Amino acid sequence: MPRPESLHPEKARRAAQHPDRPGANCAAEPGTYRVTVDRNKCEGKGDCVDVCPYAVFEVRRIDDADYAKLSLFGKLKSRAHGRKTAYTPRLDACQACGLCVVACPEHALGLVLALTRR
Numbered sequence: 645m646p647r648p649e650s651l652h653p654e655k656a657r658r659a660a661q662h663p664d665r666p667g668a669n670c671a672a673e674p675g676t677y678r679v680t681v682d683r684n685k686c687e688g689k690g691d692c693v694d695v696c697p698y699a700v701f702e703v704r705r706i707d708d709a710d711y712a713k714l715s716l717f718g719k720l721k722s723r724a725h726g727r728k729t730a731y732t733p734r735l736d737a738c739q740a741c742g743l744c745v746v747a748c749p750e751h752a753l754g755l756v757l758a759l760t761r762r
Contacts, residue, residue: 650743652694659695659747666755667742670697678758681730683710684718685752688728692744692753698737701730709753722740 649655658702659665667677679700692701706722706729714722722729732738745753 648697648699650697655747656690656695656697656743659743660741661669662746663745665742665746667704667740667745668699670739670741672738672740675736675737676758677738677755679735679738679744679753680756681732681750681756683713683729684715684752686729686748687721687725687752689725690730690750691747692730692750695743695747696740697743698734698739700732700734701731703728703730707731709719711735722756 683706688703690701690703693703706727710729711719711722711727718753740755745755
C-alpha cells in the first residue's frame with residue numbers, strides 16, 4: 645500500500661532527505677515505535693503536523709497538567725508561543741518515518757522503540 649501524502653509535501657521531501665532521519669523509513673508496523681514530545685522545547689509550530697503522512701499529530705493548547713510539569717524556562721517559552729504544543733492523539737498510526745523528528749525546528753521530538761504494543 646502506498647504511503648499517504650503529507651499535508652506539506654515539499655517540507656516532507658526535505659525531511660526525507662535529512663541524513664540524521666531516524667526510524668524505519670515508514671516501514672515499521674504501527675505501534676512498534678513511539679514519538680516522544682519534549683514540551684519544554686516544543687513551540688507548537690506544527691511542522692510535525694505538516695510532514696506526518698499518518699496524521700499522528702495535532703497542535704493545540706497545552707493541558708494544564710502538562711504545563712505544570714514544565715521548567716520555569718519551559719513555562720516562559722510556552723507562554724511566549726501561545727501555550728501551544730504538539731500532541732499525538734493517533735500515536736498508534738505511527739510507522740516510524742522519522743520525518744517529524746528532523747522537521748521539528750526545536751528538536752523537541754524523538755522516536756523510540758515501544759516497549760509494549762498497544
